[in-house]
Amino acid sequence: MADLLNIILRFALYVDLLLLFGLALFGLYSFNALLRFRPLLRGMAVTGALLSVAGLVLMTRAMSGETQLAALWPHLQMMLLETDVGLAWALRMTALAIVVIRPSLWPASLAGAIALASLAWSGHGAMDEGWLRFWHFLSDILHLLAAGAWLGALLALVLMASGRIGDTRFRLLADAVKRFEWVGALIVLTVSVTGVMNYLFIVGPRLDGVLFGTYGQLLTIKVLAFAVMLVLAALNRFHLGPSLQQSLRDGQHLIAANALRRSVVMELALALLIVALVAWLGTLSPDPG
Template sequence: MSDSINIALRFTLYLDLMLLFGLAAFGLYGLRGQERMSGAQLPFTPLLLISAVLGGLLSLAAMACMAWAMSGVSAWAELWPHIEMMVMETEVGVSWTLRMAALLLAGVAVTLNQRWPTASLVLVALGGAVALATLAWAGHGAMDEGARRNWHFITDFLHLWAAGGWVGALAAFALLLRQAEPALAVLARTLTGFETAGALIVVVISVTGVVNYLFIVGPSVTGLLDSTYGQLLALKLILFAAMLVFAALNRFHLTPLLAQARQTGEHKVAVKALRRSMVLEFSVAVVILGLVAWLGTLSPGMGA
């Protein structure tokens, strides 16, 4: 049961913190000026505030779960000293404290959105980036030492930020497409503008994914599929390839279709197709995050 709880907490933290960072980042590179104000195009204030608060609650639960698993005690009075020790005396505790501070910054910054929308999103994105990066201390990189450990962490940071940017963009587009009459000019512009950011995200995820594999498994695939880790990793790669197919469909077919539909005024079919594609792509991303949460609890040599 504890393993299931741990995986569930890891998954929800990944998804929550990626949405916090990714939505704020999308507001900065995808929207302009007053479009960044909550409610103008996207409901930034409720979404980001809920993400920041939920991230804090999930982090508290994750710390309690970790202390419970390591100590074996169940009573709160007995568990509290172990939590205190972990927070104050371990690297995981330091990263956890940093995450809570970053989430506090993001939560406060959200409340400034109506007065200073751009500055608010900058601070939220910064807090979200720091909070997301702290998840690396719960991954395989924390088991390395020396320079190898530092490079593994840097790779993890880049991988997490790129994935967060993709997840946040998918959520933003899905929200824009949910509107009864989406602002087609803004939608078309953000879709076209995401082409460069999307290409960079795919490159970073692909390169850091390969580097992470080399850090964790090494330059070999022999016998990898004999382990649960290898099977889950293979499934993750298949789903990632499916996301690339959806991204290519959006880039080379659906986005041009929307541009043509704007000129003719018959945009409903294009919007419906985009909405379906974005929802499917986001759903695949959620499944991948579930696999990532599970993979983080396994070693490459664990049997099926």
């Protein structure tokens, strides 16, 4: 039960911080005028702080074996003051406090990036040492930031394509999709390269034996889901995006907007599945034995 609760908390925290950074970043480069970013970002920052507190308590309970708060408190202090995980947690809470106070796009994107990057200290990279630890952390952080940019853009596009689509809203949607094209290409490249690097850091240049354990099976599902996401992203880039531009000229934009929304919703659902798998994989060892 504790393992399941840990996975659920990790999943919720990952999704929250990915969206916090990704939405703020999307607002910066898309010049979006439709979405009300401030309440969204402030709400995500508060949620992230609460999830972080719950996650720290659960981790400390698991490591110490204590369940009563009075007995747990010294272990919490030690975790916060004497470990890298505690330092990363404190940095994340500071970043989230900045977003709560200043939920405008520039501060939120920078603070959101710091909060999201802090999750790397709860991953497999924390087990490495020396230069290997540095490069593993760097790869993890870039992977997280690229994934956040992707996830946040997907949610923003779903929100923009929902509700009543008038001429102004549709024009802003088409413009946002076009602006996302070059960002999306960089995101896919970064996620792909860092994903391969992280596999090599964790497992090494081998497949034998790994795929037969729970870790390998979950990793296979993750790779397949990512492949489907790439197909949907290509569809959006080479078919649905141009159809939006054509619909701007024809004035028949409802069908194009609905098609884009359905495709992006599917892509977002796959992204959430991948995040759930990542939350689970972070609790497992790649050794099938």
